[in-house]
Amino acid sequence: MEFSVKILGNSGALPAFGRHPTAQVVNHDDRLFLVDCGEGTQMRCDDFKVKKGRIHHIFISHLHGDHFFGLLGLITSYQLLQRVHPLHIYGPPKLWDIIDLQLSPWGIPPCYELVFHPTQADAPMLLYEDALLTVETIPLNHKIACTGFLFKEKPKERNMRKDQIEKYGIHFTDIPAIKKGGDFKTSDGRIIPNRELTLDPMPPRSYAFCSDTAYNEAMVEQLKGVNLLYHEATFTQEFEERAKKTFHSTAQQAALMAQKVQAQRLLLGHFSAKYPVLDPILKEAKVVFERSSLALEGEVFGVE
Ligand SMILES: [Zn+2]
Ligand SMILES: [Zn+2]
Known part of the structure; x- marks a missing residue:
């Protein structure tokens, strides 16, 4: 059964060097979940052959623009494409006010149902559940309220x-x-x-998406044994102070977290515009956690 993550955007707050703001598509058993929706996400879907019409659930981590400025464009395109299926959006409560304000000049509601599910960033919260999978929030430590998302398979039958x-x-x-x-x-x-x-059945697999956050010990318990950990690595240690001030992480800190939670594999992303090439980020992480990779745009990573 497929369980994978396709990277649409891996840039930090400023798009730079051909990198785009955060967006990913999680594929579980051919169902697509969009995680964050930075500016231009719908074009990135087309670039990387993601069928937008098959996305029914969108998870937004927080209200910094690089994580949701693509959402209104996508909502509007769905209207033009005469979408029929309801669209479920999960995010901080104020996201609904923003969507509502931007849609209000239309004067009519969209032709499809928009269902909003507010998230809270203080404790893990179950957002989604079906026969095979659950999605819960991961409270993160960022400048404003921010949650990651933990995709967990349910135990399989024997x-x-x-x-x-x-x-x-x-x-x-x-x-x-x-x-x-x-x-x-x-x-x-x-x-x-x-x-x-x-x-014995295959053990259930899990994927944790953690962006944006300072190094956050509080999430270790929740993420213990995760198969694939995506963790932001905005900076290298050289800019540790800057990372602290802006509530972001260094590559070394992301790798430490992967080590602490005993992840199978670490994916690094949300790269600062300070880095024209990303080798220093990967190198720094690998010293601490060898099974680290850069979340390069267009690449697909299996959860295993
Ligand atoms: Zn960001
Ligand atoms: Zn942020």
Whole structure:
């Protein structure tokens, strides 16, 4: 089952050196979730062949412009494209006032339903749930209220062993209960324990999106064992003071966080306009956490 992240924009507050403001598309089982929507996101969708019409949920981390100035353009395009599906937007409460103000000159509501879900940045909060996946907020430490988003697969059912179905003559109506962990009773009354009938499922996978934030110990517990951690790395250690003042992180701090939460892999992003090339950022992170990568635009990273 696909679980991946496509990077549409990886720049910090100022777009620079061909880099664009933050936006990502999370694909889980062919369902698309947009995470942040910096200026020009809809054009980036076209550049990287993301089908905009398949996005039904948009998550906005905070109200600095580099994370949501693309939202109104996208909302307007959906109107022109005669969108039918409801669009769910998750973000700080004031985001709705901004959307409402900008849509008010139309005089008519959009042709599709806009559903707004306000987020709070003080404690983790469940935002979305379906049969396979949950999305919750991650409270971050930024200059204004800001949340990351944690995409977590639900535990999967156990895998039925085909050879045992034949061996014990198991009827297909008994299989759902066995996949949920139940034992099986044969026609002559023997109990066959579940461990003989099934194999362990793949462990559930998770993706954490953390932008923008200063180094934030408070989120360690929530992110323990995350498969893929996206963490902003606006600066290198050379600008540690600047990072502190602006509530951003250095590459070293992002790598420390990946180490602390025992992530499988770290993705670095939200690069400052100070860096024409990004090698120093990657190099600094790798000293602390070897499995680090730059979140380069257009690239797709599997959650594994
Ligand atoms: Zn930012
Ligand atoms: Zn910010």
